[in-house]
Amino acid sequence: MRQIILASASPRRKELLEQLIGDNFLVYASSYGEAPHPGLSPEELLIMHSFEKARDVAKHFDSGLVISADTSVLFNGELLGKPHSPEKAEEMLKKLSGQRFRVITGLTVLDLDSGEEISELESTIVWMTELSKEQISAYVRTGEPLDKAGAFAVQGKGAVLVERIEGDFFNAVGFPLFRLEKILQRVGVSVFEEGLS
Known part of the structure; x- marks a missing residue:
């Protein structure tokens, strides 16, 4: 079985990758510092960040797949x-209250054996319900929004803030499993093969 390396310190991404392929992978957090690049679109920026994170971790390995x-x-x-x-969490939630927006993810898989580099974008549309000041304050007091993009967690208490989503639910959590599986197929890894779970 090929070595798989998750270039992320996120416990949610670790859990989701376990759901897909079992616990037979390494976690190696990237030390890449995300910086703004004024010439890039938001989509291009996220793809670049995911690629640079993967490349930073890839330096420590000779073979395998870095995700x-x-x-x-x-x-x-x-x-x-x-x-x-x-x-800042309250400010973000006030902006998103009653609005439709997108959760976007730049996803990169580096095949260290073949040299293939695949970076793609996933997008999920989210409709947030109208929130009162009291609801926003109460949610922020739970502490849940503080390390979540957009200040909410659709897989946590933030689920009650989201009226509906269109697209990959797991992308709204932060790891687009459907797109990841398609990329893994392209590099010769089946999530259904023995030894992966």
């Missing part, structure tokens, strides 16, 4: 990443 992802919320042309403070 990386970078997810953000895109609203009115602006990327909303992780808020990192309760005030």
Whole structure:
């Protein structure tokens, strides 16, 4: 079986990859520092970040597949990443309240044996319900929004903020499993093969 390396410190991505291929993979967090690049579109930026994260981790391995992802919320042309403070989380949730927006992920798979590099974008449309100031404050007090892109977690308590989604649910969580499986197929890995679960 080929070695698979997840270039992410995200516990959610680790859980989702386990769901897809079992626990037979390594987790190696990237030290790549994401920086703004004014000339790139939001979509191009996320693809570039995922590629650079994967490339940073790939330096430490001679063979195998390196998988990386970078997810953000895109609203009115602006990327909303992780808020990192309760005030910023409240500000983001006020923006998204009652709105339709996209969760986009840049996804990269590097095949260190063949040299093949695949980077793709996944997009999911999300409709958030209208939130009162009290609801926003109460949700932020749970602490859940602080390390989530767009300040909400559709797989957590934030599920009650989301009226509906169109597209890959797992992309809204931060790891587009359907697209990942298609890429793995292209590099010769079947998620159904023995030894992967």
